[in-house]
Amino acid sequence: MKSSMWSLALVAVVCCVPRVCPAGTVFTGAFTSDGDVATFILNSSGGAFSALSRGYGGWTPSVIDPGGFATSLALYDNTGAQFAHDYVGGTAVGLSCSNGAQQDPTTGFCEDATLSFFLPAGSYTLTLSVQGNDGPDPLSNGFPLNPGDNFPGGPFQDPGAPGSVIRNGKWALDVSLSGSVSQVGGVPEPSTAVLTLTGAAAAFWGLRRRRTRLQ
Numbered sequence: 001m002k003s004s005m006w007s008l009a010l011v012a013v014v015c016c017v018p019r020v021c022p023a024g025t026v027f028t029g030a031f032t033s034d035g036d037v038a039t040f041i042l043n044s045s046g047g048a049f050s051a052l053s054r055g056y057g058g059w060t061p062s063v064i065d066p067g068g069f070a071t072s073l074a075l076y077d078n079t080g081a082q083f084a085h086d087y088v089g090g091t092a093v094g095l096s097c098s099n100g101a102q103q104d105p106t107t108g109f110c111e112d113a114t115l116s117f118f119l120p121a122g123s124y125t126l127t128l129s130v131q132g133n134d135g136p137d138p139l140s141n142g143f144p145l146n147p148g149d150n151f152p153g154g155p156f157q158d159p160g161a162p163g164s165v166i167r168n169g170k171w172a173l174d175v176s177l178s179g180s181v182s183q184v185g186g187v188p189e190p191s192t193a194v195l196t197l198t199g200a201a202a203a204f205w206g207l208r209r210r211r212t213r214l215q
Contacts, residue, residue, distance in 0.1 A: 031169035035145030042124040047178030049119035053112040054172035057102035069156040070111035074135025076125040082137035086113040109160040
């Protein structure tokens with residue numbers, strides 16, 4: 001039996017005190033295991049939206065160093081149904097990435113997940129997690145890993161080169177929307193979803209993919 005949502009909140013590695021930031025803000029943090037999750041509440045007034053992970057390949061304008069883990073982003077509506085999901089990242093073409101992220105100088109891959117589209121007015125939950133510990137659909141199904149749990153060979157094994165490159169737990173997320181965004185901690189609030197956290201982590205190991213770099 002997986003731990004309750006309340007017990008997970010106690011071990012979440014990101015701060016569980018809500019902090020509201022203006023749209024277009026870069027959030028940063030650090031995970032200690034593959035099972036950690038960062039959670040954000042969005043209140044959209046309707047308009048352009050983007051959530052850009054920056055920790056894998058880094059980000060020169062904000063001097064965010066590369067080296068973080070490959071990310072997965074999932075967006076949910078106020079019922080907990082998945083609205084959008086990216087656990088693939090971009091494709092490396094030469095020295096650039098197809099999704100606008102920066103290419104990692106060590107691996108040559110583009111494993112920063114991104115979401116970008118028109119977001120209707122309403123309240124949403126956004127989660128950032130390690131690739132393979134992907135956001136479920138619906139959110140109430142729970143993530144495959146508990147905080148503190150790791151995939152075989154982890155934590156933070158690179159999906160593009162299994163066994164050869166271990167990343168670090170640092171993450172950065174650039175969120176922009178018409179409205180407000182607040183970080184609420186490591187797991188969704190009880191009013192958003194009750195996490196049952198069922199399923200085996202091994203079932204998700206197959207999602208960790210090798211990435212072919214295009215020349």
